[in-house]
Amino acid sequence: MTVINSILNFIFPPRCIFCGKLLGVKADISICPGCYVNIPFINRPIPFYGFLDGIICVCEYSGIIKDAIIRYKFYNKSSYFRTFARLMSQRIKTETAGQKFDLIISVPLYKKKKAKRGYNQSYLISKFLSRELGIPEASYCLSRIRDTASQSLLSKDKRQANVYGAFRVNHARLVAGRNIILVDDVLTTGSTLNECCRALKDAGAEKVLGAVIASGRKF
Numbered sequence: 001m002t003v004i005n006s007i008l009n010f011i012f013p014p015r016c017i018f019c020g021k022l023l024g025v026k027a028d029i030s031i032c033p034g035c036y037v038n039i040p041f042i043n044r045p046i047p048f049y050g051f052l053d054g055i056i057c058v059c060e061y062s063g064i065i066k067d068a069i070i071r072y073k074f075y076n077k078s079s080y081f082r083t084f085a086r087l088m089s090q091r092i093k094t095e096t097a098g099q100k101f102d103l104i105i106s107v108p109l110y111k112k113k114k115a116k117r118g119y120n121q122s123y124l125i126s127k128f129l130s131r132e133l134g135i136p137e138a139s140y141c142l143s144r145i146r147d148t149a150s151q152s153l154l155s156k157d158k159r160q161a162n163v164y165g166a167f168r169v170n171h172a173r174l175v176a177g178r179n180i181i182l183v184d185d186v187l188t189t190g191s192t193l194n195e196c197c198r199a200l201k202d203a204g205a206e207k208v209l210g211a212v213i214a215s216g217r218k219f
């Protein structure tokens with residue numbers, strides 16, 4: 001923990017993102033022990049069919065995690081990114097031991113949506129993951145070039161059509177031949193991650209590993 005972080009923790013002691021309980025100033029993850037045991041962790045590899053080379057998912061999209069992600073995305077709790085990124089970095093370190101990754105890229109929001117929300121929830125996580133894992137962050141390499149209807153309102157078939165061609169790689173030479181970690185918050189059908197991955201691989205990316213906090217898919 002840096003000196004600045006220690007000072008900030010004294011002024012604004014960390015609180016559990018789930019129940020609000022005050023935590024020790026040395027806490028590096030804002031989850032109390034009582035809530036930690038209620039996180040619906042997924043402790044097995046999850047199957048994925050598509051362009052992705054694999055997917056890392058911390059837990060199920062249910063219970064206290066679902067409520068916290070909704071607050072994170074829609075109720076201005078952008079500070080949760082540290083805790084979500086720490087949970088993800090621990091999992092990524094364990095599951096990718098011995099593999100080398102060159103870039104971290106987040107799933108982009110369309111500019112109007114980002115302006116409305118004020119932040120891109122996946123970008124905040126990827127910035128912090130970059131620090132934790134020592135891998136350069138390169139989300140500027142991927143843009144969403146058209147607005148898409150909210151995926152949560154659509155059936156699986158319609159989700160694929162909805163995001164088809166929605167992403168563009170901006171700097172193909174930077175992604176060509178690279179191993180990339182592609183970050184999103186929640187996995188549902190996987191259509192969005194898959195379409196981002198297709199764009200990256202069309203631009204020459206070697207390997208793309210998806211990384212999400214939670215999965216709403218049933219296995």
Ligand SMILES: [Zn+2]
Pocket residue numbers: 016017018019020021031032033034035036
């Ligand atoms: Zn708690």
